[in-house]
Amino acid sequence: MRSSLVPLGPPVSQDRVITSFPKCYTPAACLQLREHFHGQVSIACQRRSTGTVGLRLSKVVVVGDLYVGKTSLIRRFCRNVFDRNYKATIGVDFEIERFEVAGIPYSLQIWDTAGQEKFKCIASAYYRGAQVIITTFDLTDLQTLDHTRQWLEDALQENEPGTCFLFLVGTKKDLLSGAACEQVEVEAVRLANEMEAEYWSVSAKTGENVKAFFSRVAALAFERSVLQDLERRSSAWPQVGNGDLIRTCRNGGTSARDPGQREALQPGLLLAEPASEASVPDPARAVPPVAWRVAWPC
Numbered sequence: 064m065r066s067s068l069v070p071l072g073p074p075v076s077q078d079r080v081i082t083s084f085p086k087c088y089t090p091a092a093c094l095q096l097r098e099h100f101h102g103q104v105s106i107a108c109q110r111r112s113t114g115t116v117g118l119r120l121s122k123v124v125v126v127g128d129l130y131v132g133k134t135s136l137i138r139r140f141c142r143n144v145f146d147r148n149y150k151a152t153i154g155v156d157f158e159i160e161r162f163e164v165a166g167i168p169y170s171l172q173i174w175d176t177a178g179q180e181k182f183k184c185i186a187s188a189y190y191r192g193a194q195v196i197i198t199t200f201d202l203t204d205l206q207t208l209d210h211t212r213q214w215l216e217d218a219l220q221e222n223e224p225g226t227c228f229l230f231l232v233g234t235k236k237d238l239l240s241g242a243a244c245e246q247v248e249v250e251a252v253r254l255a256n257e258m259e260a261e262y263w264s265v266s267a268k269t270g271e272n273v274k275a276f277f278s279r280v281a282a283l284a285f286e287r288s289v290l291q292d293l294e295r296r297s298s299a300w301p302q303v304g305n306g307d308l309i310r311t312c313r314n315g316g317t318s319a320r321d322p323g324q325r326e327a328l329q330p331g332l333l334l335a336e337p338a339s340e341a342s343v344p345d346p347a348r349a350v351p352p353v354a355w356r357v358a359w360p361c
């Protein structure tokens with residue numbers, strides 16, 4: 064179903080339309096194993112009640128050593144091109160990529176940052192406000208994998224704890240045989256788990272896994288945005304006063320109205336809707352959430 068929201072620009076191309084939840088690369092290092100959208104998100108999308116999500120951009124920051132292939136990865140995805148000549152990124156650059164996720168328009172702003180040390184201070188100024196951090200390394204150069212810890216630490220320093228999805232991505236997959244790649248991946252998966260990141264390996268040259276990877280990024284970021292929006296709205300309606308309206312409860316409780324929805328939420332996440340539009344309070348007088356509780360189930 065095409066979205067009825069936000070007719071900004073031309074419709075997104077068919078390969079940016081995400082209808083079912085994209086699979087992870089390996090369950091051994093994966094942010095979530097579900098193969099469908101969170102029940103609350105599906106309902107919100109069906110009802111077109113995803114708030115401002117369709118109007119917002121989610122910020123994705125790509126970091127990693129120089130020459131690992133950050134620019135090439137982004138260019139392969141956004142423009143479907145590959146250039147074998149190296150041109151260092153100076154500071155930062157970004158692309159905006161539009162999607163339609165579960166019928167809702169959604170955009171990623173993908174920031175390409177410089178890997179060269181001399182540009183690092185410029186690039187790091189753009190880490191703030193990221194919803195997704197992609198830490199990249201070259202599968203043919205293990206030193207670049209060692210450095211990912213530091214890249215991640217630097218990027219996390221600029222963001223609130225627990226607010227970013229983390230990915231560890233091995234690049235230049237085409238340069239390794241299957242066996243050699245698997246060998247590197249053992250270590251990469253171990254590190255990804257340590258970082259609480261999802262692991263992927265890709266090739267910008269052949270395009271292998273590139274679209275699947277960014278679709279996964281978009282779906283995860285979209286789902287979180289919708290859940291945050293629902294939580295924000297539920298916090299703005301503190302006096303629900305009707306148990307029937309609470310469709311997802313603490314500790315993964317099930318819905319009074321939708322008993323089929325058995326999605327587990329993190330303790331403390333409470334989602335509710337007002338009885339009708341008339342009960343929506345004046346936003347200026349709404350009680351803001353005491354603190355964001357952003358921790359997502361696998």
Ligand SMILES: Nc1nc2c(ncn2[C@@H]2O[C@H](COP(=O)(O)OP(=O)(O)OP(=O)(O)O)[C@@H](O)[C@H]2O)c(=O)[nH]1
Nearest residue numbers: 129130131132133134135147152178235266267268
């Ligand atoms: N064979 C192969 N080469 C790649 C791949 N991705 C990138 N390269 C090459 O690796 C070199 C570096 O790629 P870039 O994308 O410019 O690297 P970068 O990480 O953006 O570098 P900085 O901007 O300096 O941080 C270029 O010569 C690319 O052609 C890949 O998937 N396969």
